[in-house]
Amino acid sequence: MISDRRWAHFAIPLLIVGIVFAIYYLSNSTPNDWYKHYVYQAQAFLDGRADLQGVPGYYQDLVNYNGKYFLASPPVPALVLLPAVAIWGTGTDEVRICMLMAAINVALIWILLGRMNVKGWKRSLLTILFGFGTVHWQVAITGTTWFFAEIVAVFFLLLCLIEYFGRKRAALIGLLLGLAALSRLPVVVGGIFFLAMLYKNGGIRSPLKFIIGLALPLAFYGYFNYARFGNPFQTGYEFHSYSSYFAADIDKYGMFSLNYIPKHLYTLLLMPPQYLSDFPFFKPSPEGMSILLTTPAVLYAVKARLSESANRWLLLSIAGILLPTILWFSTGWVQFGYRYSLDFMPFLMMLIVAGMGSRISKKMIVLIVMSVAVNLWGALWSVHLGW
Amino acid sequence: MRLSDAMLHDRLYLLDVPDWMEVARVGDKGFVMEPPAPVVFILPWVAIWGLGTNQAIISIIVGAAAIGLLWVALKQLGWSLRCRMAMTALVALGTNFWWVSATGSVWMFAHVSAVFFLMAALIETTGKNRPWLVGLLVGLAGLSRLPVFLTFPFFAYTVCRGMNDRGRIIRRLMILGSTLGVMGGLYLLYTYGEYGTLSLGYEKGDFVNGALFSKGLFSISYIPRQINAILFQGPTFSDNFPFFRPSSMGLGLFFTTPALLYMFRAHLKDKLILAALGGSALTLIPILTYGATGFSQFGYRFSLDILPFMILLAASGMNYRLNKFKVAIIVLCCCINLWGMLTYP
Numbered sequence: 001m002i003s004d005r006r007w008a009h010f011a012i013p014l015l016i017v018g019i020v021f022a023i024y025y026l027s028n029s030t031p032n033d034w035y036k037h038y039v040y041q042a043q044a045f046l047d048g049r050a051d052l053q054g055v056p057g058y059y060q061d062l063v064n065y066n067g068k069y070f071l072a073s074p075p076v077p078a079l080v081l082l083p084a085v086a087i088w089g090t091g092t093d094e095v096r097i098c099m100l101m102a103a104i105n106v107a108l109i110w111i112l113l114g115r116m117n118v119k120g121w122k123r124s125l126l127t128i129l130f131g132f133g134t135v136h137w138q139v140a141i142t143g144t145t146w147f148f149a150e151i152v153a154v155f156f157l158l159l160c161l162i163e164y165f166g167r168k169r170a171a172l173i174g175l176l177l178g179l180a181a182l183s184r185l186p187v188v189v190g191g192i193f194f195l196a197m198l199y200k201n202g203g204i205r206s207p208l209k210f211i212i213g214l215a216l217p218l219a220f221y222g223y224f225n226y227a228r229f230g231n232p233f234q235t236g237y238e239f240h241s242y243s244s245y246f247a248a249d250i251d252k253y254g255m256f257s258l259n260y261i262p263k264h265l266y267t268l269l270l271m272p273p274q275y276l277s278d279f280p281f282f283k284p285s286p287e288g289m290s291i292l293l294t295t296p297a298v299l300y301a302v303k304a305r306l307s308e309s310a311n312r313w314l315l316l317s318i319a320g321i322l323l324p325t326i327l328w329f330s331t332g333w334v335q336f337g338y339r340y341s342l343d344f345m346p347f348l349m350m351l352i353v354a355g356m357g358s359r360i361s362k363k364m365i366v367l368i369v370m371s372v373a374v375n376l377w378g379a380l381w382s383v384h385l386g387w
Numbered sequence: 388m389r390l391s392d393a394m395l396h397d398r399l400y401l402l403d404v405p406d407w408m409e410v411a412r413v414g415d416k417g418f419v420m421e422p423p424a425p426v427v428f429i430l431p432w433v434a435i436w437g438l439g440t441n442q443a444i445i446s447i448i449v450g451a452a453a454i455g456l457l458w459v460a461l462k463q464l465g466w467s468l469r470c471r472m473a474m475t476a477l478v479a480l481g482t483n484f485w486w487v488s489a490t491g492s493v494w495m496f497a498h499v500s501a502v503f504f505l506m507a508a509l510i511e512t513t514g515k516n517r518p519w520l521v522g523l524l525v526g527l528a529g530l531s532r533l534p535v536f537l538t539f540p541f542f543a544y545t546v547c548r549g550m551n552d553r554g555r556i557i558r559r560l561m562i563l564g565s566t567l568g569v570m571g572g573l574y575l576l577y578t579y580g581e582y583g584t585l586s587l588g589y590e591k592g593d594f595v596n597g598a599l600f601s602k603g604l605f606s607i608s609y610i611p612r613q614i615n616a617i618l619f620q621g622p623t624f625s626d627n628f629p630f631f632r633p634s635s636m637g638l639g640l641f642f643t644t645p646a647l648l649y650m651f652r653a654h655l656k657d658k659l660i661l662a663a664l665g666g667s668a669l670t671l672i673p674i675l676t677y678g679a680t681g682f683s684q685f686g687y688r689f690s691l692d693i694l695p696f697m698i699l700l701a702a703s704g705m706n707y708r709l710n711k712f713k714v715a716i717i718v719l720c721c722c723i724n725l726w727g728m729l730t731y732p
Contacts, residue, residue, distance in 0.1 A: 262630035270642065272619030281611035282619070 095143030102140030133371030174213025303355035411591030443491030450488025481720030483686025526570025541666030649704030
């Protein structure tokens with residue numbers, strides 16, 4: 001017999017997955033499955049190839065190398081899709097799978113909060129905040145290539161944190177972080193937090209195991225690059241064909257430049273919605289929107305005590321993940337909010353938890369409700385605008 | 388300045404008005420639509436220097452004097468030296484009052500004049516608290532910027548603050564009310580002298596025929612555009628240093644002065660703070676329903692109509708105490724407004 005407690009251990013996360021998936025699904029019941037590079041990458045893996053074949057002619061963000069098309073984005077989201085593509089081929093609906101994985105992410109945050117000893121209503125509210133009060137919602141229901149990569153990165157990063165707050169198997173943590181990084185490369189910098197905390201808790205051996213675990217997926221990535229481009233360090237971004245929208249910037253400054261920092265910080269921290277002269281008067285800017293507007297509850301992160309070393313390392317990890325991102329030419333257009341914030345959202349959630357204290361206040365509820373309302377508005381607009 | 392010159396020549400209208408000047412035109416006469424109190428500051432100088440008077444310099448002097456008045460008022464309110472210094476610095480250098488004072492054009496000088504008289508009223512009501520003088524000063528502020536008349540609920544509270552004698556309270560409120568009434572009546576008399584009819588003045592301008600005022604001077608349909616200007620109007624992005632430039636459409640209140648976010652933590656159980664909120668709320672009604680948002684401007688200049696009250700609310704939200712974070716926010720406000728001063732197109 002399974003005890004009630006153990007039953008709840010499984011049932012609540014399953015219930016969360018079911019409810020969240022239903023809401024995500026209903027938010028965008030007829031999604032535009034326009035860009036699903038990873039489905040073609042998965043098909044390539046199943047066919048024993050590295051190059052993409054049969055890709056629709058309008059696809060951008062491809063690498064044309066020696067007459068073959070490759071995907072520069074790292075391959076883990078394609079690996080995640082393997083079972084589905086094995087069944088449905090390139091007809092696989094990436095958006096629906098994205099919604100499902102995103103729903104699992106919300107259950108994972110519930111589990112993570114439990115392991116962080118967050119209980120009761122606070123745990124529920126923070127789970128709602130993550131699932132419906134951040135850009136996670138809009139990213140989940142959009143589900144095209146770039147958005148799916150974010151959801152998969154969050155998935156592995158959450159698993160990583162769950163393991164850290166659980167049995168703390170350093171090699172497994174490293175492996176999971178590596179998988180997150182092979183979904184969204186900047187996430188690898190989040191290793192700062194795990195290295196520091198594992199060292200603090202277990203001396204030098206744990207960080208070494210962590211590095212070994214991390215090295216495995218990175219080695220695979222090197223091999224994958226070698227197989228495609230003859231150089232393990234050649235990711236393919238160099239040969240990437242970008243949207244004409246970015247051409248002028250890339251020609252002028254290249255793909256990474258200090259010149260891109262201001263527009264990233266502007267998008268992340270300040271960018272407002274667009275004003276319309278008619279009802280409903282405001283719509284999200286496709287360039288993005290400030291995280292302070294999309295998730296005002298992040299203000300609680302400011303209240304986290306930096307006298308605690310874990311919070312300091314969390315902050316440093318967030319800054320570290322953000323650093324390569326803000327040097328990148330694109331701020332994430334077309335998007336609702338600043339989608340790259342999902343790269344560090346699990347860390348940010350932990351800082352929010354730390355800043356909220358133990359009691360639920362009216363202000364906390366108001367900020368969470370506001371965050372959910374803004375993201376509902378963003379999700380509906382996003383569907384309406386066909387993003 | 389031209390109105391001062393006209394008054395010195397026993398006229399209420401301007402002659403030889405350039406085409407670009409925003410006035411109400413009746414025949415060859417041009418009427419200044421803005422209320423006349425700012426003339427008080429300019430008239431003596433125009434009497435000496437004529438139309439060569441530099442209005443911007445007068446604006447800077449009056450703006451600086453308003454800051455001095457704020458300092459005195461805050462001292463009379465019993466705030467600590469540190470809190471006074473911080474909030475005075477915030478108003479002087481951390482709000483768009485800096486840019487507005489330094490610009491000194493007709494619309495901006497009206498704000499400077501209104502803030503000056505409001506600060507003076509604040510001194511009087513936190514000092515000797517003579518209702519007739521409070522009414523006179525609020526009236527002069529209202530005759531600089533008409534919406535400021537509606538700050539009266541705050542002063543209605545302060546002139547009776549701490550009193551229990553019902554008869555005395557009614558008497559003082561009547562004195563305040565009648566003084567304000569007289570000031571309002573004087574304005575109507577002034578517009579009658581201008582146009583031969585009772586008027587607010589603004590409806591006489593050509594701009595009311597523009598697209599911004601398609602539903603008249605005031606309409607609730609204008610509220611979203613004001614909300615946009617107050618909350619969401621951001622800077623424009625530029626590829627060149629310093630990368631952000633203020634938009635001439637304005638800049639959201641909390642972009643310009645993030646320290647004002649502390650208003651949301653104000654203690655509304657304090658009746659003075661509640662009165663400040665009441666006065667602000669009433670004043671905001673004509674502002675939020677007005678067709679234009681203040682273009683061209685740095686920040687949201689209409690917010691200056693309730694500037695003293697926003698400072699009271701923000702200080703309350705800060706618990707009248709400072710820490711490193713609050714000081715950093717105030718310094719940030721000063722940096723933003725310095726940026727506005729240096730980069731406004």
